[in-house]
Amino acid sequence: MRNQQATQLLFELSKPGRRAARYPMADVPDRPLTDLIPEAQLATALPPLPEVTEPDVIRHFVNLSTLNMSVDTHFYPLGSCTMKYNPKRHERLASLPGLVDLHPYQTPAASQGMLQFLYEMQQMLAEIAGLPGVSMQPAAGAQGELTALLVAAQYFRDRGEHRTKVIFPNSAHGTNPASAAIAGFECVQLNQSEGGYVSLPELQSQLNDQTAVFMITNPSTLGLFERRIQTIAKMVHDVGGLVYIDGANMNAILGITRPGDFGGDMMHYNVHKTFTGPHGAGGPGSGPIAVRDFLADYLPGPIVTKEQQPDGTVVYGLKTPSKTIGRMRTFFGNVGILLRGYCYLKTLGAEGVKAVSDNAVLNANYLLQKLKHVLPVPQGERCMHEFVASAQKLKTEKGISAMDIAKRLLDYGFHAPTVYFPLVVPEALMMEPTETESKETLDAFAAAIEQIITEDPERLHQAPFTGPASRPDDLKAGRNPVLKWVAKA
Ligand SMILES: *Cc1c(COP(=O)(O)O)cnc(C)c1O
Numbered sequence: 001m002r003n004q005q006a007t008q009l010l011f012e013l014s015k016p017g018r019r020a021a022r023y024p025m026a027d028v029p030d031r032p033l034t035d036l037i038p039e040a041q042l043a044t045a046l047p048p049l050p051e052v053t054e055p056d057v058i059r060h061f062v063n064l065s066t067l068n069m070s071v072d073t074h075f076y077p078l079g080s081c082t083m084k085y086n087p088k089r090h091e092r093l094a095s096l097p098g099l100v101d102l103h104p105y106q107t108p109a110a111s112q113g114m115l116q117f118l119y120e121m122q123q124m125l126a127e128i129a130g131l132p133g134v135s136m137q138p139a140a141g142a143q144g145e146l147t148a149l150l151v152a153a154q155y156f157r158d159r160g161e162h163r164t165k166v167i168f169p170n171s172a173h174g175t176n177p178a179s180a181a182i183a184g185f186e187c188v189q190l191n192q193s194e195g196g197y198v199s200l201p202e203l204q205s206q207l208n209d210q211t212a213v214f215m216i217t218n219p220s221t222l223g224l225f226e227r228r229i230q231t232i233a234k235m236v237h238d239v240g241g242l243v244y245i246d247g248a249n250m251n252a253i254l255g256i257t258r259p260g261d262f263g264g265d266m267m268h269y270n271v272h273k274t275f276t277g278p279h280g281a282g283g284p285g286s287g288p289i290a291v292r293d294f295l296a297d298y299l300p301g302p303i304v305t306k307e308q309q310p311d312g313t314v315v316y317g318l319k320t321p322s323k324t325i326g327r328m329r330t331f332f333g334n335v336g337i338l339l340r341g342y343c344y345l346k347t348l349g350a351e352g353v354k355a356v357s358d359n360a361v362l363n364a365n366y367l368l369q370k371l372k373h374v375l376p377v378p379q380g381e382r383c384m385h386e387f388v389a390s391a392q393k394l395k396t397e398k399g400i401s402a403m404d405i406a407k408r409l410l411d412y413g414f415h416a417p418t419v420y421f422p423l424v425v426p427e428a429l430m431m432e433p434t435e436t437e438s439k440e441t442l443d444a445f446a447a448a449i450e451q452i453i454t455e456d457p458e459r460l461h462q463a464p465f466t467g468p469a470s471r472p473d474d475l476k477a478g479r480n481p482v483l484k485w486v487a488k489a
Helices: 055-067 088-094 106-127 141-158 176-182 198-205 229-238 247-252 294-297 337-370 393-396 402-409 439-452 476-478
Strands: 132-137 163-168 185-191 211-217 242-246 267-268 289-291 303-308 314-320 385-389 430-433
Touching: 055 247, 055 385, 088 337, 106 132, 106 289, 106 314, 106 337, 106 476, 132 141, 132 294, 132 303, 132 314, 141 176, 141 211, 141 242, 141 289, 141 294, 163 176, 163 198, 176 185, 185 198, 198 229, 211 229, 229 242, 247 267, 247 337, 289 294, 289 337, 337 385, 337 430, 402 430
Parallel strands: 163 185, 163 211, 211 242, 242 267
Antiparallel strands: 132 289, 267 289, 303 314, 385 430
8 A cells, every 4th residue: 555645745644733853942031023023024823834743754755755766766768868877976076065065256266176177077068069168057958058049149140140040850859949939039940851850952941141040959859860960051051050959969979979070050968968967857957058169259157267377377267258148047057967967077088978879879779679660660770879669550550659658667667758759750759778778677678668568458548557646637737737735624
C-alpha cells in the first residue's frame, strides 16, 4: 500500500498542537509588538500552517521524492534534453565555501579565484564553439536565444539596416520562434524538408534583404547533422543575414566540429544539458552564448578580462562591452551551474570531451538499430546523439499510440522518451540515451518496448498502473490549475 504520507498533503496530516520542536518559554518580558509594528499592520490570527511532527515532515517529503523519476534512479532517454548522469563530485566542488560564500559585490581584487574560473570557462566555451565572444549571463537556452537575437537586432540597427525576419525550419524547438517574437522579429517557418534536412530552394525563396537571422539546430531535433550547413550559411550571409546555431544538441559534436567553423555567427549552450548541470525540475539552468568577433561588442556585460602586469602577475577584471545591449540577468547568471560545467570540462579534458560525443552517438545508433524493427525511424538508418521513432504504424494496426508506450514504460521503470515532438514526425518518440548509459541498460529498455507492444492495447490505454496517478487530464490541468489548497468543509 502506498504510504499515506506521500499521497496526503501536509495540510491533511495536520493535527492542532503537533510540533517538530518545542522551545522553552522566553524568560525576558515581551516588548509590546505595537512598539515595533503599527497596530493596523499586525496580524489578528496565526497563519494556517500545517501542524505536524518532524517524522511526518520527513516521511512526507522523502516518500514524495520516491514517486519521481530522476537520472539518479532511472534511465531517462528524454530526447532533446540530454539527461546525462550528473557526477556527484561536481556538487562538492561547486559548494566549496570560497565559491558559494562570495558576494557578487565583492571587488574584483577580492574575487580573483572566482574571476579566474569564469574567465577559463569563457575561454573553453569560446574554443568549443569556434566563436570568440562569450557571455555567460543567460539563465537558460531560451534566454540565450533571446540575448543573441537582441545582439543581432542591435548590430543591424547600428549598421542602419532594417531587417525584420527570423527564419527557422519546422523541426525547430518552440523556443526559437518564441525568442524571435519576443525580440521583435517576424517569424518565417520553412515547411518543406528533404528527408529531414532543410530544403535549399525553399530557404532561397525566403531569403532577402529583410532577413535578419536564420536559426538552425545542428544536429537537428531529428538527430540529423545538416551536412549542407556551410552552403546554407553562405546563402544566408550572401543576403546579409546572420546564422544562429541552437546548441542544445552539442552533445553530438563536441570537439568534432564547431558551429563557428561551419558557418554559425552566434550560438547558445545549455550547460544543464551538455555539461551535466542537474535539470528536469525547472531548476536553475545556464545558457551562455558565443558570437563572432564583430558581434562581441554588443554582448551583455560584464565580461571577464585577464591581464598580465609588468611584474608578471596575472590580474582578472571586469569589462563592459562598448556597445552592449545591457544586462539580461544579474551578474554572471547561474554561476553554480557554470561551476558544475567547468568541473566537467576540466575533468574530461579535450580528448575526454570528444569521447563524450563519440559515445553519445554510438549509444543512440545502437538503440536505433535495436528498435527500428518495432518502431520505424522515418528519417533514416543512422542518427547523431538522438533519433525520432514513429508509432504511426502501431497505431494504425493495433491502436497503440506513442503516448501508450511512453506511459507504460513508467511501469517498467524507465522514464519516457520525449513524445509528439518534433511535430514533423507523426506519433513521435524522440530518444536520446546519452553516453552515460551501459549496453545492459539500453538492451533492457529495448526489451521493455518490445514487450509493451505485445500487450493488450485496451489495457495500455490505462497505463501507468504503478504511479500515484494514471492519466491526468493535461488540458484541464493547464486550463484550470488548482494552485491553492482549500480545507474540506
Ligand atoms: C532544450 C532546448 C532549448 C531550450 O533550452 P532551455 O535551456 O530549456 O531554455 C532550445 N532548443 C532545443 C533544440 C532544445 O532542446
